[in-house]
C-alpha cells in the first residue's frame with residue numbers, strides 16, 4: 001500500500017457521517033457504493049457485508065473479513081452544548097435551529113436505512129431524501145463513558161452504520177483478483193507524460209526508457225493529479241496512533257465546532273488492539289505555520305477528550321495527504337472523474353470507501369454506460385505479497401518489537 005491509502009484511518013463509510021450533511025447527494029453516493037459492493041464484490045470470500053432476506057444491511061463476524069463488526073458510536077452535541085453558544089442571543093438561537101435540523105436529518109436517515117430494503121432500485125434516493133417523517137428518539141441513548149471527558153448532558157449517543165475496515169485485506173483481495181484477471185503491476189515506473197496519438201496513447205516514464213501504449217488511460221495517482229487537473233487541493237490531516245488502546249470503543253464525536261470533532265477507531269495488532277484517532281482538523285499542503293497550529297490544537301483536543309491520555313506511553317502523530325476536488329473553495333465529499341480527453345480520465349476517490357462506486361462508474365464511462373458484468377472468482381485468493389501493512393500498523397508493530 002502506498003501514500004494516502006496506507007496512511008488512512010481505516011474508517012469504512014456506509015454513510016453515517018454523511019447523513020449529517022445538507023447535500024443529500026453525498027449520502028446517496030455512499031448508499032450506491034454499499035450496494036455496488038454487495039452486487040459486484042460478493043464473490044470475494046472475505047467480504048462480510050451482506051443483505052439479509054429483507055434486504056437489510058448486515059455484517060457477519062469473520063476474522064479475515066473486510067470489516068470488523070464492532071459498532072461505531074456517534075456522540076452528538078445536543079441543543080444545550082457549549083459549542084452552540086454565542087454572545088448574541090439571536091445567533092445562538094439560529095445555531096440551535098440549524099444544528100437541530102442536522103441532527104433530526106441524521107437520526108431520520110439512520111432510521112430509514114435500518115429498516116429499508118436495499119434491494120430496491122430507488123433505495124439510495126429514498127434513504128438520502130428521508131426527512132422528519134422517520135424521526136423518532138427510539139435509538140437515542142445517554143452516553144456513559146468513564147474514560148472520556150464529556151459532559152453527558154451536552155451529548156446524546158447513537159450507533160451508526162460505519163465500520164472499521166481491515167484495509168490491508170481489502171487491498172490484497174482486489175490486487176490478487178486483478179492479477180488473476182491477467183493484470184500487471186509495474187511498481188517501479190514513475191510516470192512523466194502522456195502523448196495522445198490517433199488511436200492510442202503513449203505513456204512515458206521518468207526512470208525507464210520503455211514506453212507503454214494503451215487505448216485508454218486512467219490516472220489514479222493521488223497527489224500526482226495536481227499536475228493533470230486544475231481544481232485540486234491537497235490538505236494535510238493528522239492522525240494519532242496509541243498503543244495500548246486509549247479507549248475501548250469506536251467513537252465519533254460530532255459538534256458544530258469542527259475543531260472539536262474527534263474520532264477514535266480500534267485496529268487489530270496480533271492479539272490486541274491499538275487506537276487511531278482523527279479529527280476535523282487539516283491545513284493546506286505547504287502552509288507550515290498552519291500545520292504547527294493544527295498539530296498543537298489536535299494534541300490538545302485529544303488530551304481534553306481521553307482521560308487516559310497522559311498514561312499512554314506510545315502516542316505518535318503523523319500527517320497524511322488528502323487530495324480533494326475543490327471548486328469555489330467548497331469542499332467536495334464525492335468521488336470525481338475528470339475527463340482529460342476521449343481516451344484518458346483522472347480519478348479521485350475522495351475516500352477510500354468510495355472507490356467501489358467509482359470503479360463501476362469508470363467501467364460505465366468506457367463501456368457505453370453499460371453495467372459491469374457480474375464476475376465470479378475461479379480460485380481462492382492468497383494474501384498478496386505486494387501489499388504492505390498500513391502506516392499505523394507498522395508504527396505499532398515497531399514499537400511492540402522494541403518493548404518486547
Ligand SMILES: Cc1cc2nc3c(=O)[nH]c(=O)nc-3n(C[C@H](O)[C@H](O)[C@H](O)COP(=O)(O)OP(=O)(O)OC[C@H]3O[C@@H](n4cnc5c(N)ncnc54)[C@H](O)[C@@H]3O)c2cc1C
Pocket residue numbers: 002003004005006007008009010011012013189190191192220221222223224237238239319320321322347348349350351352353354
Ligand atoms: C489522514 C487520512 C485519513 C483518511 N482516512 C480515511 C478513512 O478512514 N476512510 C476512507 O475511506 N478514506 C480515508 N482517507 C482517504 C483515502 O485515504 C483516500 O481517498 C484514498 O486512499 C486515495 O487513494 P488513491 O489511490 O487515489 O491515492 P494514493 O493511495 O495516494 O495512491 C496514489 C498512487 O499513485 C502513485 N503515483 C503518484 N504519482 C505517480 C507517478 N508520477 N508515477 C507513478 N505512480 C505515481 C503513488 O505512488 C501512489 O501509489 C484518508 C486520507 C488521509 C490522508
